[in-house]
Amino acid sequence: MQVMNAGWTQVEEEVARKAFDIAYKREINALIDSVRSKASCLNEIEDMWHLHDFLSVKRHEVDGRYDYNLPMLVFVFAGLIKDGWITVNELEGLNSDKIAKIMALSYM
Protein backbone atom coordinates (compact mmCIF):
# COMPACT_ATOMS: atom_id res chain seq x y z
CA MET A 1 0.00 0.00 0.00
CA GLN A 2 1.33 3.42 -0.92
CA VAL A 3 1.51 6.15 1.70
CA MET A 4 -0.69 9.07 0.63
CA ASN A 5 -0.44 12.67 1.74
CA ALA A 6 -3.45 14.84 0.90
CA GLY A 7 -4.18 12.59 -2.08
CA TRP A 8 -0.59 12.54 -3.38
CA THR A 9 1.53 9.37 -3.41
CA GLN A 10 5.17 9.57 -2.43
CA VAL A 11 6.19 9.18 -6.08
CA GLU A 12 3.81 11.98 -7.10
CA GLU A 13 5.22 14.19 -4.40
CA GLU A 14 8.73 13.62 -5.73
CA VAL A 15 7.61 14.45 -9.28
CA ALA A 16 5.80 17.54 -8.03
CA ARG A 17 8.69 18.82 -5.94
CA LYS A 18 11.09 18.38 -8.84
CA ALA A 19 8.81 20.15 -11.33
CA PHE A 20 8.10 22.93 -8.85
CA ASP A 21 11.82 23.52 -8.22
CA ILE A 22 12.62 23.46 -11.95
CA ALA A 23 9.91 26.02 -12.69
CA TYR A 24 11.07 28.26 -9.86
CA LYS A 25 14.67 28.15 -11.05
CA ARG A 26 13.64 28.89 -14.64
CA GLU A 27 11.37 31.76 -13.74
CA ILE A 28 13.91 33.34 -11.37
CA ASN A 29 16.75 33.00 -13.86
CA ALA A 30 14.62 34.55 -16.61
CA LEU A 31 13.67 37.34 -14.24
CA ILE A 32 17.29 38.03 -13.30
CA ASP A 33 18.22 38.17 -17.00
CA SER A 34 15.33 40.51 -17.67
CA VAL A 35 16.25 42.86 -14.81
CA ARG A 36 19.90 42.93 -15.90
CA SER A 37 18.82 43.76 -19.43
CA LYS A 38 16.41 46.51 -18.34
CA ALA A 39 19.03 47.97 -16.00
CA SER A 40 21.64 48.09 -18.75
CA CYS A 41 19.27 50.31 -20.80
CA LEU A 42 18.48 52.78 -18.00
CA ASN A 43 18.83 56.36 -19.19
CA GLU A 44 16.07 58.36 -17.56
CA ILE A 45 14.46 58.44 -14.17
CA GLU A 46 11.24 57.10 -15.72
CA ASP A 47 13.14 53.98 -16.82
CA MET A 48 14.21 53.46 -13.22
CA TRP A 49 10.67 53.79 -11.86
CA HIS A 50 9.43 51.43 -14.59
CA LEU A 51 12.02 48.92 -13.38
CA HIS A 52 10.77 49.47 -9.83
CA ASP A 53 7.16 48.88 -10.90
CA PHE A 54 8.22 45.77 -12.83
CA LEU A 55 10.01 44.38 -9.75
CA SER A 56 6.99 45.15 -7.55
CA VAL A 57 4.70 43.16 -9.83
CA LYS A 58 7.14 40.26 -10.23
CA ARG A 59 7.82 40.03 -6.50
CA HIS A 60 4.11 39.85 -5.81
CA GLU A 61 3.65 37.19 -8.52
CA VAL A 62 6.61 35.06 -7.40
CA ASP A 63 5.71 35.28 -3.71
CA GLY A 64 2.12 34.32 -4.50
CA ARG A 65 2.91 31.53 -6.91
CA TYR A 66 5.70 29.55 -5.25
CA ASP A 67 3.96 28.35 -2.15
CA TYR A 68 4.52 24.60 -2.03
CA ASN A 69 1.27 23.39 -0.61
CA LEU A 70 -0.01 20.00 -1.81
CA PRO A 71 -3.77 20.74 -1.94
CA MET A 72 -3.06 23.80 -4.09
CA LEU A 73 -0.47 22.27 -6.41
CA VAL A 74 -2.86 21.55 -9.29
CA PHE A 75 -3.58 25.30 -9.49
CA VAL A 76 0.10 26.16 -9.21
CA PHE A 77 1.06 23.74 -11.97
CA ALA A 78 -1.78 24.97 -14.20
CA GLY A 79 -0.39 28.50 -13.89
CA LEU A 80 3.16 27.35 -14.52
CA ILE A 81 2.10 25.49 -17.68
CA LYS A 82 0.01 28.42 -18.87
CA ASP A 83 2.95 30.79 -18.41
CA GLY A 84 5.42 28.39 -20.01
CA TRP A 85 7.61 27.59 -16.99
CA ILE A 86 7.00 23.84 -17.19
CA THR A 87 5.57 21.43 -19.75
CA VAL A 88 3.06 18.72 -19.05
CA ASN A 89 5.80 16.18 -19.82
CA GLU A 90 7.63 17.33 -16.72
CA LEU A 91 4.65 16.22 -14.64
CA GLU A 92 4.91 12.62 -15.84
CA GLY A 93 4.32 10.38 -12.85
CA LEU A 94 1.25 12.22 -11.56
CA ASN A 95 -1.98 10.30 -11.94
CA SER A 96 -4.18 10.98 -14.92
CA ASP A 97 -6.88 12.74 -12.88
CA LYS A 98 -4.41 15.31 -11.64
CA ILE A 99 -2.93 15.81 -15.10
CA ALA A 100 -6.43 16.29 -16.55
CA LYS A 101 -7.30 18.86 -13.86
CA ILE A 102 -4.05 20.72 -14.34
CA MET A 103 -4.49 20.86 -18.12
CA ALA A 104 -8.12 21.98 -17.85
CA LEU A 105 -7.16 24.74 -15.40
CA SER A 106 -4.25 25.82 -17.57
CA TYR A 107 -6.67 26.73 -20.38
CA MET A 108 -8.74 29.00 -18.15
Add this chain to the structure above:
Amino acid sequence: MQVMNAGWTQVEEEVARKAFDIAYKREINALIDSVRSKASCLNEIEDMWHLHDFLSVKRHEVDGRYDYNLPMLVFVFAGLIKDGWITVNELEGLNSDKIAKIMALSYM
Protein backbone atom coordinates in the same frame (compact mmCIF):
# COMPACT_ATOMS: atom_id res chain seq x y z
CA MET B 1 12.50 97.83 -6.33
CA GLN B 2 12.97 94.11 -6.76
CA VAL B 3 9.94 91.90 -7.22
CA MET B 4 9.75 89.39 -4.34
CA ASN B 5 7.99 86.04 -4.31
CA ALA B 6 7.54 84.53 -0.84
CA GLY B 7 10.66 86.35 0.31
CA TRP B 8 12.79 85.39 -2.70
CA THR B 9 14.04 87.96 -5.23
CA GLN B 10 13.98 87.12 -8.90
CA VAL B 11 17.78 86.66 -8.87
CA GLU B 12 17.52 84.34 -5.87
CA GLU B 13 14.85 82.34 -7.62
CA GLU B 14 17.11 81.89 -10.63
CA VAL B 15 20.01 80.76 -8.40
CA ALA B 16 17.69 78.41 -6.52
CA ARG B 17 16.17 76.87 -9.65
CA LYS B 18 19.60 76.27 -11.14
CA ALA B 19 20.99 74.68 -7.96
CA PHE B 20 17.85 72.57 -7.56
CA ASP B 21 18.06 71.27 -11.13
CA ILE B 22 21.80 70.54 -10.82
CA ALA B 23 21.26 68.57 -7.61
CA TYR B 24 18.39 66.61 -9.15
CA LYS B 25 20.45 65.72 -12.20
CA ARG B 26 23.42 64.65 -10.06
CA GLU B 27 21.36 62.55 -7.71
CA ILE B 28 19.43 60.85 -10.51
CA ASN B 29 22.56 60.14 -12.53
CA ALA B 30 24.27 58.66 -9.45
CA LEU B 31 21.17 56.59 -8.77
CA ILE B 32 21.05 55.28 -12.34
CA ASP B 33 24.75 54.31 -12.13
CA SER B 34 24.13 52.61 -8.81
CA VAL B 35 21.14 50.63 -10.13
CA ARG B 36 23.08 49.56 -13.23
CA SER B 37 25.95 48.41 -11.05
CA LYS B 38 23.70 46.49 -8.63
CA ALA B 39 21.85 44.89 -11.55
CA SER B 40 25.06 43.75 -13.20
CA CYS B 41 25.91 41.80 -10.00
CA LEU B 42 22.52 40.07 -9.66
CA ASN B 43 22.93 36.35 -9.05
CA GLU B 44 20.28 35.30 -6.58
CA ILE B 45 16.64 36.13 -6.05
CA GLU B 46 17.61 37.87 -2.78
CA ASP B 47 19.82 40.27 -4.76
CA MET B 48 16.80 41.14 -6.89
CA TRP B 49 14.56 41.82 -3.90
CA HIS B 50 17.34 43.92 -2.33
CA LEU B 51 17.40 45.95 -5.54
CA HIS B 52 13.63 46.29 -5.30
CA ASP B 53 13.86 47.49 -1.68
CA PHE B 54 16.63 49.92 -2.64
CA LEU B 55 14.49 51.38 -5.45
CA SER B 56 11.47 51.67 -3.13
CA VAL B 57 13.50 53.72 -0.64
CA LYS B 58 15.13 55.90 -3.31
CA ARG B 59 11.83 56.58 -5.07
CA HIS B 60 10.31 57.68 -1.79
CA GLU B 61 13.32 59.91 -1.02
CA VAL B 62 13.48 61.49 -4.49
CA ASP B 63 9.73 62.08 -4.67
CA GLY B 64 9.80 63.66 -1.23
CA ARG B 65 12.88 65.78 -1.74
CA TYR B 66 12.43 67.33 -5.17
CA ASP B 67 9.34 69.37 -4.62
CA TYR B 68 10.17 72.88 -5.86
CA ASN B 69 8.28 75.00 -3.40
CA LEU B 70 9.84 78.36 -2.44
CA PRO B 71 8.84 78.45 1.26
CA MET B 72 10.39 74.98 1.75
CA LEU B 73 13.56 75.52 -0.28
CA VAL B 74 15.84 76.28 2.67
CA PHE B 75 15.03 72.81 4.05
CA VAL B 76 15.49 71.19 0.65
CA PHE B 77 18.88 72.86 0.13
CA ALA B 78 19.99 71.96 3.66
CA GLY B 79 19.27 68.30 2.89
CA LEU B 80 21.02 68.52 -0.48
CA ILE B 81 24.14 70.02 1.10
CA LYS B 82 24.09 67.48 3.91
CA ASP B 83 23.89 64.61 1.42
CA GLY B 84 26.53 66.09 -0.86
CA TRP B 85 24.41 66.87 -3.93
CA ILE B 86 25.27 70.58 -3.95
CA THR B 87 27.85 72.80 -2.27
CA VAL B 88 27.15 76.09 -0.56
CA ASN B 89 29.11 77.81 -3.36
CA GLU B 90 26.38 76.79 -5.78
CA LEU B 91 23.92 78.87 -3.75
CA GLU B 92 25.92 82.06 -4.27
CA GLY B 93 23.42 84.83 -4.97
CA LEU B 94 21.03 83.94 -2.14
CA ASN B 95 21.00 86.49 0.68
CA SER B 96 23.15 85.84 3.75
CA ASP B 97 20.16 85.08 6.01
CA LYS B 98 19.03 82.27 3.76
CA ILE B 99 22.55 80.88 3.44
CA ALA B 100 22.95 80.97 7.25
CA LYS B 101 19.63 79.14 7.73
CA ILE B 102 20.49 76.54 5.11
CA MET B 103 23.92 75.87 6.64
CA ALA B 104 22.52 75.67 10.18
CA LEU B 105 19.84 73.20 9.03
CA SER B 106 22.39 71.15 7.10
CA TYR B 107 24.23 70.38 10.36
CA MET B 108 21.14 69.00 12.05
